[in-house]
Amino acid sequence: MKNKNIILYAGKTLGNLVLNYMIKNHSPEYLIPNLDDNGKDNLLHESTIKIAKNNGVKITNNKKLINLCKKKTIDYIICAGTTIIIPQEILNSCKNGAINFHPSLLPKYRGRYSTVHAIFNGEKNTGVTCHWISSEIDKGNIIYQKKFKIRNFHTAKDLYEIFTDEAFILFKRVFSKILQNKKIKSKKIKAKTKYKKKYLPNKGQIDWSWNGKKIFNFIRSMTYEPFEPPSFFIGDRKFYIAEEKLIKKNFLKSPK
Template identity: 35%
Template sequence: MSIKKIFFAGTNKFSAIHLNQLILKKFNVIYVLTKPDKKCGRGKKKKHSAVKKIALEYKIPIFQPKSLNSIISKKFFIKKKADIMIVVSYGVIIPTEIINTFPYGCINLHTSLLPKFRGPSPIQSAILSGEKKTGITIIQINKKIDSGDILYKKSLIIKKNDTCKSLSQKLSIIGKKSLVKFLKIISSQKIKKIKQIEKKATYTKIIKKKDGLIDWNTYAINIERKIRAFNPWPSSYFFINKNMIKVWKAKIINSHIQDTPGKILEANKNGILISTKKKIIKLIELQFPGKKRNHVKDIINSHKNLFLVGSRLN
């Protein structure tokens, strides 16, 4: 039995990259499942998901139900008679009744080396935890989130300067290639299913805007990781004189000097040195409200009064 008809479920840009790859490689995507359009601003205009934009471009039929638990939704999938559903960053749990309508079931491409970092923020969590590598895992979807049998894995080294943005881009490259390779071998029944070891499972949380606030009373290494993990969203930030300043780039300075966490030790064109619970963090690239992100050397002269040596950041 070969896969002739595919149902694709996804929402964001990462997901759209994988849908586009399937189309370019001539896979028969008969329908796209994506979240309902979001309202844009105060007007009535609605914003399409990145996946919907690709589907519209290639004239692929789109299904955007408010709920997958309705009888109408379940009957819809039965009628389409697709061979498999591919889920990439869809953001909605697929009910068992729908999974069972596909001969090959539903598969999910997840951006971590499962069972580690299940849940909604695996890329950010890998950076925050100081992992040396990450990757993608293709699993068979079951009742429990990200806990299905492992069908395919591909790892990737995390570099010291990787951000969530750069790592997402790298994972999308190996992800789209892996998905195509997997679909070519699944038809030959050569897939070995590996059960996940529950004892090794870890879970990630939904990241919120408030999580980006920097706590100077933590280790410099944790602050530096947070800055990279939350780039581009929600971004890391601090307050000074009620100004919310975003931090886009920083560096750890190995120094034995220990002072009050959050205290400015030095401020010049090379960077702003801030004391933390352990070691010093050098702020290199910042962004003021309503302004573009800039290197400290382009900021320090016009904002000297904000970064006075000896003052503290909130």
């Protein structure tokens, strides 16, 4: 097998799973970590930077990668749990293309907080989409999709953990094709897109004029320990709806 130059944009639990798998099978040429990764573990997951450094994987950023692309061929880019937008200049320089794993059944719920909005809107199913990255966010051709049910007891954290497990399975499937030089088939997105902005529903606050079902869905959609739980105001006082074990901990800020 000819050695391939693969760039990995990675973060969160999915990114760590992918990075560890690649280290064992075909290490990435460079890692571009999320901006909020300072090299230390947080309340949710191990630092991707720490894993890379402990295993000799070089770390870079978009600016440096643009210059690198001018000097050597990049065969593939893989994005797993990343919050970094890849510049078009880098995408254009990649020989075979860039692959991403999105937490919804595209074209539904493009953009951020896909699992949150799916629960809030009362969806019965969602899933994971493995797709090529194009010039428009989450509009590239679809490689694989896997559907799974949204149960009445599922919270945003539950759903994202299911997504992570299913996305890792799809990653291993497509990565095997890359290593074996097999053609990666894909299909165009034909249906109209259902796009959600990069903000949480109602800015994370309960509207008590909603019906009971909508409030229930909202609370589930906003429950993702250790991030800030759903809240509401009485006068100028802010209250949270959370389990006792959660409110005793520090909250994480949502990644930018």
